[in-house]
Amino acid sequence: MRRALPAASRVLSCRLRRFSTDIVTEDVSASNNLTKEASLYVHWPYCLRRCTYCNFNKYVPKDNNGHVMAECLQRETETLLQLSQVSCITSVFFGGGTPSLAPPSTISIILETISKHASLHDQAEVTLEVNPTLEGRSKLVDFHHAGVNRFSIGVQSLQDEDLKRLGRDHSSAEALQCIREARRLCPGRVSVDVMFGRPSQTFESWEVELSELLQVCDDHVSLYQLTLERGTQLFKQVQGGNVTMLDEEVVSEMYQHARKTLHQHGFQQYEVSNFARNKSGSLHNLSYWKGRQYIGVGPGAHGRFVPLGEGGVSREARTQTLEPDVWIREVQERGHGTRRRIQLSHLQLLEEVLVMGMRMTKGINHKHWELFSPVLGLNEIFGVSVGVRELLQSGHLIMDDRGLRCSWDGLAVLDSILPVLLVELERILLADTRRFFLVV
Template structure:
């Protein structure tokens, strides 16, 4: 309800006649005359999608394919070419972070990673300190390549542990064991100490609160400084969805999964982790800078089958951010990249209202909320100009459900109840689909087709 109220207030404010935008307290013109700051168009994150997996997990409906043949060389060439093309089409001069997701990107050859990083460095500035993350499936094959990935330029690993219970891993259709996962975590920490994230899933079939607490405690004895929690979401068309529908498997009730989430938050806090987003926890300041760039609404370029991006095109005057969707199916995407230099399936210009809505939806996921500086990066309109006149917002402030502190908006508690209520209230005004595509991203729209899949850590803990 909180996000719903804020969005309604924002819509009313932006529809007001004569609305004027502010920067640093000074009026800079009407909405139609707004121009973004140069540094906002010149910096971006890069997401690279590797679409292949050796098998399909029982819960997965992500954009992934079982390869019919080894086409690592072809995929490498096309990823390089599309990276080069999209960087040239943008105003970006500096890439601040890179995330290799999938699919199973650890199936790629380390030379593929090195080639893409080299392509980026030829086109734009890529700092030696830039965060370069690779998702890893914790199998023996994945573990054996970690050192080579580091030599290729990877400096952070995100390990898909999902569970430390072997029976549960079989139910989920995973191709690793708990022993493999623990070995992979150990090796990754040896190579990238302080820069290893683990993904763990709760709300699994037959799971209860006590078993979840024991499992999490075991994980915390060996994990590094970043943990992502996902609630299992039953996706239509998956094997697990069918099993639950037919009564062959059962998942915990909503009140049980809610207790699992709250218990995990307490346990992680006791082990020195700070929650910085609904489903992400870090200690020693080991936050995911790539994901933070999504949640703060910054530019990103998506490369590979099914990837999504948001950036300002070169020659557009710095005023229009464009949402891009790449062709889903790898073979067709390869043909398009070879012919045109990129496999963009859809392009949509985002108006000020769409940008405002995204800042709200993404920003309120973070513990820090939306501060005045963060807000001004996108719509150049003070927080009070948008929300100050809304009686509904004032009621939320008075009840303590929304906090305004030194021009910072945030929701206390980061409870998924807010998100569930929000989704129910907004109905068809926006859609949110699950994908391992771009981590931390969402697509807002008004009665249009779904454009923008999101990664697991936007929906698992929130049960979208």
């Protein structure tokens, strides 16, 4: 999964805006679907090179073992589907790494495996992350024929000098061409990733970049703030004084400008980092934010599901082995490369539902929360907190008959709001004596 955008750290403004009411819609599945359905994430760990800012689980391949990786991805998918006993996969996301380096047959093999051991939802979204190089662009048709119906293009920047500094191996012209070709194949279902807060970037250049992007993009845009990750080449450059990161206030202004500009062009923000028009929100990512089950396949992938196949009754947090060669060996020996599994307590489950749900502009509605906490509702947990009351009075939080959510300005400082909510959640749950909770 991609890195989430850290909320801009700035002084809370007294001038607040609320999201329009049509963004706040209700979408609650029946509680029994919590264990019957899941989304599937497939991690392709290989890249031709490592970007200067990236600390994701990715590797430059030592040899041409793509076919072995594909075989093991298929086998682990089969094993984990049997273990989860889900009856329906609602979406599939091929991420990485650079999954556009994979043989297109990998897509069809995984989709066939799903159909064999569960079912693929009629409206299932099948997304592939694409590096917009010539090689990635040349395989779009084959990937589409293999079953991909949505592309996510890793543009990152439309400034060639910035692309070089970031260690990217494509040009802005290649990125724009890739967007055009992807849109021809999947009109209305192409997302672009753009990064802001890059060293040497200015507010003025960001304005120009957004304008150029909006001339060619489809109906989905993801904005990610460049963050400094320990162990990366960029981190070493900054520590050595060779590169200077932008001032936080400038980065905050870039984010707010992008939000307003996208809104003016018909996009609705539906999550901290994500914007869509024409109802083109990412169904796969929404499943994460709504606390649904997901199965993670591949080196370093994460999952959250109930292992019904071995008698499990509670949701587990599962992590697959990081190193591809070790993961391959484990899959060949026992069918999966699960390295770590933790049974989530009810508090841990609700913490995840809260943190992920508050990232959405519509927040968490009452009925959805009751699926995970049928005894203690949102009002019972957060309605008596002094800290929460202050956020409600300042307008950064909204709690009404729909549920709990951030205001326009509140979402921009989500990192400062979540600790208040988490402390109150823990306090109420640990003090409550009614222990008959639903844990899924």
